Amino acid sequence: MTDSAREIEVKYRVEDPESLLHELHARGATFSAPVRQDDQAYAANGWKYGQSKLGATFARLRTEDGRHVFCVKKPLANELACQEHETEVLRRDEMHEAILAMGFYPTVRIAKTRRTARLGPMLLCLDEVDGLGAFFEIETMIGGDRPAEQVQQELDRFARSLGVVLHRSTETYDSLVRSALAVGA
Known part of the structure; x- marks a missing residue:
């Protein structure tokens, strides 16, 4: 990914994942x-929930099928429009220690089951997030100066065209999980 590429996404709570899958399949999406x-x-040390995420740098360490991926995201226009860099790492425990040494602290753990599909330039993700329920994400990578909000409006129009009940969320999974944990405490 080049320095100018950004990940732009929209996210929705899903009431009926099977209806959503049916509609997306009808549009040509084949899910993994x-x-x-x-x-x-x-x-990053010094950042706390409640502060703006814009311009702040966040990290994620993901394990999927025995593979570990380190990712750094920096929200630009909003929380779901980020400059992103990621790479595979060999040892999760060593990468965790390196992230701490770089001046980050762990916030929340997010466990989910994900199915993905490609439809044109869009990556479609249907997630079952532990403690939160079903979510649908639409992601795309863009370059140049195109406003993130414009891309998000286009992605939202696509989501709304599916004709299923979706509840848009502008928060990241870490914020949603943290809120759910605070309510349950």
Whole structure:
């Protein structure tokens, strides 16, 4: 990914995942088998929940099928429009210690089962997030100066065209999990 590429996404709570899958299949989307993802989220020392995420740097360490991926995200226009860099790492425990040494601290752990499909430039993700329920994400990578909000409006129009009940969320999974844990405490 180049420095100017950004990941732009929209996210929705889903009431009826099977209806959503049916509609997406009718549009040509073929979903992968479910995979389990174990994500540890990190924030830079000094950042706390309640502060703006814009311009702050966050990290994630994901394990999926024995493969570990380190990711750094920096929200630009909003929490779901980020500059992103990621790479595979060999040892999760060593990468965790390296992330701490870089000045990050662990925030929340996010466990989910994910199914994905490609439809044109869109990556479609149907997630069952432990403790939160079903979510649908639409992601795309863009370059240049195109406003993230414009891309998000286009992705939202696509989601709404599916004709299933979706509840849009502007929060990241780490914020949603943290809120759910606070309510349950």
